[in-house]
Amino acid sequence: MPSKKKENPVDFRGRVWIDGPEGTFIGYGRVVLLERITKHGSITKAAKSMQMAYRHAWDLVDSMNRQSGKPFVELSTGGKGGGGARVTEEGEKAVKLFWQFYADFQDFLKREEQKLGMCK
């Protein structure tokens, strides 16, 4: 049977994100971070679990909380366990919204590959 392997390995790629008042608001890395925070209950553990520096993770959370009307993550310091982080409903909605956007974009890339791929 005839192979459909591409002679020229070109592929259509891209990135998508959502901008807010200060620039980047919701993106791939931020959404994965939110999911890890939901799973682990703290910025520290979430950052470690994805090889991200705590400083960087904290900056992202702070950026999202500043740009959203209602915070995506509730932080608490001190107390039982030393404190922690909890993703709010608003944050959960943002996660779902982005994954929908992301999935639509992957479909778009596939369609473009079909449409324009052979014009190389």
Added chain:
Amino acid sequence: MPSKKKENPVDFRGRVWIDGPEGTFIGYGRVVLLERITKHGSITKAAKSMQMAYRHAWDLVDSMNRQSGKPFVELSTGGKGGGGARVTEEGEKAVKLFWQFYADFQDFLKREEQKLGMCK
């Protein structure tokens, strides 16, 4: 009449490009560069016209020529006028292909804004 101004200034953004064997192959900056080379006839003038360092422009041209079966740009050194650069038909085709991809992507972003914009 009721204003359609958005309460929350969030907008859907993104970037697209085409990968080749070595990574980035065709992208926005590279395509603009090709158009400037067509217009000016040299890498030097093309780079100056878009505030790009000659070194960077040359690297981009070299990267495209290495990754495409047939070169996108024909370079000549010495001779009348000291040499120059000329975009080939292969290069022109790549420019058109990318702009089509780019336009489709802008449409996609608009559709997503309509579809998901109010779910914030």
Added chain:
DNA sequence: TACCGTTATTCCCTATGATATATTACGCTC
């Protein structure tokens, strides 16, 4: 041969971002 403007190539400097380290603040538990 001398000159010219371009391509081709090297070297260094700077700006930027990410990372690592360290310190402080916090508030509950014991």
Added chain:
DNA sequence: GAGCGTAATATATCATAGGGAATAACGGTA
């Protein structure tokens, strides 16, 4: 009040990309 693990913050180190400057190579023309 001591201890704990976290958030919060500041500082220093490192890596990387990009730009600028300088130089050589090239091949036509006068």
